[in-house]
Amino acid sequence: MxxxxxxxxxxxxxxxxxxxxxxxxxxxxxxxxxxxxxxxxxxxxxxxxxxxxxxxxxxxxxxxxxxxxxxxxxxxxxxxxxxxxxxxxxxxxxxxxxxxxxxxxxxxxxxxxxxxxxxMPMGMQPSVTGHELPRYRDAVMANWHTKVRTPVRSELLAAMGDRYGKGSRTTSVIVYRADDVVDEVSADGFGPFVPQRTWSVAKSLAATLVGMAVHRGEAEVTASAGLGESADDPRRAITVDHLLRMASGRYSDTPGNRTDPLYFGGATVGESAAHWPLIHSPGSVFRYANNDTLMASAAISASFERYPVAEQLRLIGMTGTTAEADWQGGYVLSSQVWATPLDLVRFGQLYLNDGKLPDGTRILPEGWVQYVSTPSGPQPQGEFGYGAGFWLMNKSDGIPPDTFAAFGNRGQYVVIVPSRNVVIVRRGEDPVGSGFDIAAFTRGVLAALN
Structure with missing residues (x-):
């Protein structure tokens, strides 16, 4: 025994x-x-x-x-x-x-x-296409010249070093004001025309594509995003607005919702983002999640056949930007976009112009800028608030309260200051454990512009 x-x-x-x-x-x-x-x-x-x-x-x-x-x-x-x-x-x-x-x-x-x-999914090999693809060159590229002795040059050079973040690695900074680029500085091998992955800056691009669909009458932010398996599934109550505001109430398995199977594993958007269960009432809890943005863009995906994403980006002037999709064609608009610094300036310029192109053509609804930059419902903890697909800098001392921004992993920032007619773009490849103080940098640039 x-x-x-x-x-x-x-x-x-x-x-x-x-x-x-x-x-x-x-x-x-x-x-x-x-x-x-x-x-x-x-x-x-x-x-x-x-x-x-x-x-x-x-x-x-x-x-x-x-x-x-x-x-x-x-x-x-x-x-x-x-x-x-x-x-x-x-x-x-x-x-x-x-x-x-x-x-x-x-x-x-x-x-x-x-x-x-x-x-490709693990184990799958791609077909060989033998394609010939057209190349695009930004029209500004031929006449681009580096600015000298500008008011913000010392701030841009400081951003290339450690003043705004020990261990940070800035690849490019560019400042725009009143219809002109004030100055730009880049690391070797980068520059205003070299694309980098936007990471979560793409979420603000996704919100913009939603806005363009709303302006065309093809979407409503108050409408159901179509989640759930049937009409009586409580997830049908989740609206596009809930998704843009990170307030769907759905579960996600990690803070920030890493979505590694989609980003690096070869899974599709539908497999990885659509079916998470509801654990809070929609609109009651803020939970930053890639899945919410992915489903917001999926809610307007039917319009992409008539208005391809690449064409919509070119309409904004983002000719050097590539929005990537999974291997089945589902756009990964929570992160997987490659954009140049100058394209991100043009993106910010669209919002300075209240959703109108330089020629006056409106492509975002009236009031859309206020919509994306106004907090509504649950808010994140910390220095920055959240609107609809954009972060808010309305609580940052020394920064105009109308300032809003697109933030992305590894130090991607597009700061939009409507009251000053300014866009500030900072690109980086910051190592894990380091950081870049975008609020301090914004204060420095705005002070220098005075």
Whole structure:
């Protein structure tokens, strides 16, 4: 009896330990697969989207910036994974492949022109297209010249160093006021015409596309976003407005809702973002979540056939911007957009102009600027408030209370100050653990402009 009891006890302790060990091995393998997906997508997006608009990025430059200082545990894996880039006979990238396991196929990111790069599901290889794609060059590029001795130059140079964030890595800063670029400074290999991934600045672009659909009469922010499995599913009560304000009430598994399976695993928007359960009444709790923006843009996706996203971006003047989609065509408008600093200035200019293009054509509804920049319902804790797809700087000392902004991971910022007719763009590749004080930088730039 004693021996039986001891044996049973040994099995009880051994089983959880074995299960834990198996799970650790599984997680380690998954991390390698995600790291390979991250590397494939970043190399493809950085190089191919730049080449499309006449700019050059090398794998070494991408490794130095986009693939350095990233989230754990991918940071310790990604640069040790070998990659290859397939270029077709027309000199256009077909795909980037990254090896990650001897017993599994490489991870592939396929380039598709205006739709950018799409990460294939684990185990899937892309077809070879042999495409010839037109290249776009910004009309301003030919006449661009670097400003000298401007009022804000010292602030821009300070942003390139550590004054506004120890360990931060600024790639480009550009200031616009009253229909002209005041000044711009960039790190080597970057500049006003070199696209970088916007990360969550894309959420503000998504809100803008929603606004354009509202102006055309194809959407209403108070309408149901169509979530849920049937008409009596409580998720049908979630409106587009709830989604834009991060107030859907749905569960998400991590703060900030990492969505790694979509971003780096090759899952689709529908698989990863549509089916999360409701745990709060819609409109009652603020919970920053990629899934909400993804579903807000999905709610207007039927209009993309008539008004393609690339054409809408070009209408704004964002000719160097690429909105990427998953491998099934679902736009990843919570993060996966590549845009140049000058394009983001033009994006901010649209809001300075109350939703009208420089020629006076209105493409956003009257009152849309006030809508996206006004808090309504639950608010996040901390220094910044939240409107509808935009952060609010109305609580920041020394900054005009009408200031609102698009914020993105790794230090992407587009600050819009209507009362001063100013747009401030800061691009970065800040390592995890560092940060950039955008409020202090905004105060510095505005003071210098006086």
């Amino acid at each position: 004693i021996r039986t009891a001891l044996a049973a006890a040994t099995l009880l302790f051994a089983a959880p330990a074995a299960a834990q060990s198996q799970q650790e091995a599984l997680d380690a393998r998954y991390d390698r697969a995600l790291a390979a997906g991250y590397k494939a997508l970043m190399l493809c997006g950085a190089i191919a989207n730049a080449e499309r608009i006449g700019q050059d990025r090398s794998p070494e430059h991408v490794a130095q910036w986009e693939l350095t200082g990233i989230q754990a545990p991918l940071n310790s894996i990604v640069n040790g994974l070998p990659h290859s880039i397939r270029v077709n006979a027309s000199g256009v990238i077909d795909y980037v492949a990254v090896d990650w396991a001897e017993d599994s196929p490489a991870r592939f990111a396929r380039y598709r022109g205006e739709a950018g790069c799409a990460l």
